[in-house]
Amino acid sequence: MGVERPPIQNSEVYVLNGRTRPAPPSPPTPCETRAISPVPDKLMTIAPSEVTGAYPVLEARLATAVHVLKTEAKALSYLARLYQTDSIARQGFNETVELIRRAMEMRGKLVIVGVGKSGHIANKLVATMNSLSIRATFLHPTEALHGDLGQIDTNDIILFITFSGRTPELLSLVPHLNPENDLIVLTAHTHPSTCPIIDRRPSAILLPAPISESETTSFGISAPTTSTTIALALGDALTLAISRELHGTSATSVFATNHPGGAIGASSPPPAAKTKLAEIAVPLADIPFVGGGWGTALATHVIIAGYQSPSGWVRYCENSVAPPRRIRRLQPEDMDKLATKVRGLVVTTPEWIVVREDISVREAIAFLEAAKMESARGEATYDDDAVIATAVEGKVTGVMEIATLMAQKS
Incomplete structure (x- = not known):
């Protein structure tokens, strides 16, 4: 029975069948120790002026x-x-x-x-x-x-x-x-x-x-x-x-x-729905009067006043207006005519459709649609440029064209 021999544990190197053993390894050479210099305090915080001065x-x-x-x-x-x-x-x-x-x-x-x-x-x-x-x-x-x-x-x-x-x-x-x-x-x-x-x-x-x-x-x-x-x-x-x-x-x-999207859209409140006629009517007091004088104003005066009016509406006198759609239909041959002689340009109060200003947009649209069936063919009683006047206790406060009202229909 053979004898169990534990492995030899040392750092020497043996050459098999060698006649002599090599010399033991040399001891490690100690490293030179160098101290690390501390970072100067003046480099830890740099003011803007020092940056520009130091970095041209x-x-x-x-x-x-x-x-x-x-x-x-x-x-x-x-x-x-x-x-x-x-x-x-x-x-x-x-x-x-x-x-x-x-x-x-x-x-x-x-x-x-x-x-x-x-x-x-x-x-x-x-x-x-x-x-x-x-x-x-x-x-x-x-x-x-x-x-x-x-x-x-x-x-x-x-x-x-x-x-x-x-x-x-x-x-x-x-x-x-x-x-x-x-x-x-x-x-x-x-x-x-x-x-x-x-x-x-x-x-x-x-x-x-x-x-x-x-x-x-x-x-x-x-x-x-x-x-x-x-x-x-x-x-x-x-x-x-x-x-x-x-x-x-x-x-x-x-x-x-x-512009409903992005940061701008998020910061903008959604536009409030206009539910009353007064909210979409043009205030009568804000409509400028035509130049040239009452009774003598030409179509030219009306169109100039229309361009200068923020709403496009023009007042011919206290009881008559020229709506934007009618002004836009003026032709070159109309310019030298009296405004009252241009067919359909000036709309007087008897032609206005007067309603209360607190009536809802939905009710007003329903009223117009109910009046729409004048004949079996369904022809409209009122044109898009017909004038609706809003009123409080019988006094007119604002005006709009029917086309403006119908544009509110969802």
């Missing part, structure tokens, strides 16, 4: 940013002064608002055209306008020449955005535009005589958007920076001015209705 790259970076911000702020101030003092800029802005407002009332839209960075500005303005129920669309000039001119309808207004005023794609498009569509040019030019696009379309309206100094002078490069900021700001100013005239104090609820 950061200081230069911030200096560039501040320079750009100050330059663009200066350009915006320059633009504001221009529209406060310059007659051409002020007239162009007022004419632009009038044209676009009239297009909206005629169910037209604003077609904004631009290329490059101006095209991006155009798309942004379209989005903002649509959120305020200002009908707008973007049109690329190259695509327009390849079939998209069909987007432009008779009652549409066209807005070009071009800093130089001589963008080749826009110049190529001008001859193909219908002369009946008004053209507005948002450009750096401050006088129509210097703008090549207006030279080709003399009837175009100039909307100046200059910068106080060139971008090359400001920043050493001609990249669109200040110029696009100015174009965007002027476009925003135009958008809000049109919205105010179209919607008045209801612009907030219009925006809330059109």
Whole structure:
């Protein structure tokens, strides 16, 4: 029986069948110990001034940013002064608002055209306008020449955005535009005589958007920076001015209705449903009287007053009004006629449908629908432009067109 031998446990190395054993391993060499220096207190907390002083790259970076911000702020101030003092800029802005407002009332839209960075500005303005129920669309000039001119309808207004005023794609498009569509040019030019696009379309309206100094002078490069900021700001100013005239104090609820999503939608309370006629009627006291004098006012005076009226309504005298839908139907041959001689323009009190202002919208709609069946064919007793007058104890307080009431039907 063999004897069990436990394994030898040591650190020596044996060579089998060797005649001699190797020397034991050398003892480990001790490492040199070095102390770690503590972090200086002055590096633990660094003030902003110390950062800029110690890191010139950061200081230069911030200096560039501040320079750009100050330059663009200066350009915006320059633009504001221009529209406060310059007659051409002020007239162009007022004419632009009038044209676009009239297009909206005629169910037209604003077609904004631009290329490059101006095209991006155009798309942004379209989005903002649509959120305020200002009908707008973007049109690329190259695509327009390849079939998209069909987007432009008779009652549409066209807005070009071009800093130089001589963008080749826009110049190529001008001859193909219908002369009946008004053209507005948002450009750096401050006088129509210097703008090549207006030279080709003399009837175009100039909307100046200059910068106080060139971008090359400001920043050493001609990249669109200040110029696009100015174009965007002027476009925003135009958008809000049109919205105010179209919607008045209801612009907030219009925006809330059109923008229910995101943080903006979450912070906006849902628009309250209008349940009473008084809530949708135009207050009679807010309707301006026509110029030209009672009995002598021409249709021209009525249409001018209609454009200046936030609601589109005009009072001919104490007992008669001209509703927006009827004003919009005026023809060029009517302009020199007395307003009372234009058939259907002025609606007198005997023609008004008088109802209590506290009646509900639902009840009023039901009343009209009940009166709708005058004949077996179901012809309507009242037209869409018939006048409904709201009253309290027999005194008229507001007016509306039947079309406005029926639009509330869910």
